[in-house]
Amino acid sequence: MATSTAQPRLKPRQSFWGLWNISFGFFGIQIGFALQNSNMSRVFQTLGASMDDLPALWVAAPLTGLIVQPIIGHLSDKTWNRLGRRRPYFLVGAIFAALSLFVMPLAPLIAAPLVFAAAMLWVLDASLNVSMEPFRAFVGDMLGTDQHSAGYAVQTAFIGTGAVVGSIFPFFLEQWGVSNVAADGGIPDTVKWSFWFGAFALFAAVLWTVVTTKEYSPEEMAAFDGPPAQESQQPIRALAAKSYLSSVVWMGFGLVVILSVDALGLEKEVLLLGALLAVYGLLSAFAISMAKSGQRANMLSSIVGDFSGMPEVMKRLALVQFFSWSALFIMWINTTPVVTQYVFGSTDTTTTAYNDGANWVNVLFTVYNGVAAIAALALLPWLSRTFGQVKTHSICLTLGALGFLMFFFVRDANALLVAEVGIGIAWASILAMPYAILASNLPQQKLGIFMGLFNVFIVVPQLLVATVMGSIMQAFFPGEPIWTMLFAAASWLIAAAAMLRVQAALPSTSPETADA
Template sequence: MNSGIKPRLSFWQVWNMCFGFFGIQYGFGLQQANLSPIFTYHGASYDQLPLLWLAGPVTGLLIQPLIGAISDRTWTSFGRRKPFFLWGALIGSVAVMFMPYVPELWMVVGLFWILDAAMNTAMEPYRAMVGDMVNREQRPFAFALQTFMISGGQILASLMPVIMLFFGVSALTDGTTIPDIVKYSFVCGVVVILITAFWSFAKTNEYPPENIEEFKAKNKGKVLSSILPDLWSALKDMPLSLRQLWWVKLVTWFGLPLMWQYLSLSIAYHVYDAPTPDAAGFAEGTAQGGTAFAVMHVTTLIVSFFIAKTIHKFGDNKVYAVCLAIGGLGFLSMQLTTDLYMTLACMALVGVGWAGVITVPFIMCANVAPAMRIGIYMGLINAMICLPQIMEMLSIGLVYDSVLGGDPRNALALCGLLFLVGAVLALRIDTSKDALISQQNEEQEQRI
């Protein structure tokens, strides 16, 4: 269905479409809050962590553009995007189930690769489905609702170890065994991922192509053979505003892995004086890392209610820049405190930055990308976040001790500086011309 004739959807139609994102993000939240401690329980050193985190960006770089290109040319009895996010959720839930129970580091790493491959298979179709089904006027709201789901899923995942502590689940560890508070959090994750994915699958009806027989004939036998030509064509024809967006992605997503790799460890190190897994307070300190992530996501959730209106009023690039600047100040402010509550306050500022990161670029992409190629461009936008993450993970381990002083809090300060650079670069993005061209092309296709 062309964007120009897409009907206005009810709140609950958009909600049902986005609800599966809650479970996917619960899975991501589990790994972001707990994976570095799990690696260290299995004997990994701090300077090895970036390399062990490579699964996320590598699978994202390879899978999301491929899934976008394939799903653009696919139509099944279940829809275009829905089969991909359902299979991703099913496979990801298996990896979540076993990750905290396997006895060796290499097994954890292997399951991490499977989990991220599955989650990336599921995530891109959720993004593209909003572009497929939601008209231009409602897109900021729909992507803001996805931000709400991201925040909600990651809040629950981040708080699960603390919730387990509240109910008396053991946090005891000898420095080599994973505590029960982490294990049970992952078991809950399986349930959340499956329920939310099946809900969106059952409650959402995708729009078929306008001439479905012509669509099938055009793409018969070409789905796989057209992947590379489609990717190359999309890169060559990429709108200027998305090329400008790349530079913002480069600096912000070089910094963001530092947060996932070192935030929990920084809290254990500086707030609980527990720099190693065998130190007293390490398990509790890393659990409070989950609390910090929860505060960040609560802030993001609150900001998501206002971000659509502020974009309509002030423009996407200005909102993006302000969010990144506030987030950068949050990271840098952590240098000034060893108090848990002040650290949580800093993470509230980071939550504003995260709201911009996970919302504004996708609104930009949906508005400027050609309607028939929205899946592949959503995949490429996600690929933009993967390359800088790979660069970070291959390089930070080499300078962690020499440049960052072996201190996880200094890694967070570097992330803050990169966010400020990204804020300046965001002001250069101008989507107005590309969005006008895209809208005119859609209207012309509609008349044809």
């Protein structure tokens, strides 16, 4: 066939405004994530949750990501309708995320407010993931390899800017006279109006990208990247050659985790972790069985096959992501309890001191996201040219670890702003460097599914933090959340070391990833 021998065309270079339109929707998505990350522990505690309850209530977020992202990645690779390939998912996710943000502050009016808030967090995070996952692949779809770094840098800048807006909005509302303290069991007006503003901003930003961008048709993508026909059956052939041993190991490991909960007195949330391991083992056995019986590619076999056959560079980056996001989830859950308890001296959600501390967390989160937005466009390109992308990411993670160590030792609110600078630089690198490396070294026809599977290594560590961290803290540091910051620092130091292993998996001819 002519298409199999023709030289692939180069994708047109995007202008500044083209890069802007491609990633502007992420500005709104990150407003939603920022409101969630900086306020949901506060909302849960305000509605009566204890410190020990927080990991279980937060478990909805990573669990939905674990389920949603590979599925959406697989489906978006194969979708084409009037809206395009990725844009239908942007829009549907934005609609449901905006609705969740709008009704979340109404939780005190519901008979079971804490349950309602947890359910809305589940819907919110699932919807944000539906919108977010295709945006990662969207940059790879729309840009040539020579613009991948620029594309993900612009996306990171919008992520940082959106997070600044979402994080600082409650603080600004208080300065404008909106009440920051509510009656016992109520949600402060600063949080309510922030969520309602976030609902509008999220939907409007995503709609901007949907309206202003035009995706390449399947025929154009084939001309750019080559036909996908030979690629589609590869996971099936790999699965058919596998034994059931790995599936049995996964199921057995899950069963051991489940049985260890009572035997070791672990927190009940660990049951979820064991169940997930066992379910993955069962699903992988089904996928192997279907492949051995000669069934054609389907969603389950494609996801399991691609997961077990990840490219080497993706495997090495997965380890880095695992430890990187472990620290981030620790930060999002525990910064409010740490700052309110150790810096502002209160654990009572009805006091002015507690709510002042909770609002200061919004300021801290604003700083690290603002630093990330600036670093993505100014610092990271210089570091990459000087040290290469691999070493740059390792350096940035080390700076972030030093920031977490400051939380462990410092008790001055203003001094913690310095810690957020290091954390912000690391955050910028986490959002840009791994994706730029992957986009230039993965099969372009399967960019959605591989990006979705890569995000599993964002979600799994969050699940571990949400399930296991509670048991560790209850056993060794009850009532002392400050120790979580030491765990976060250690996680980023491990990630920084693991990043140095990635270079050996990169082709020496790759202009995007080779060290300078």
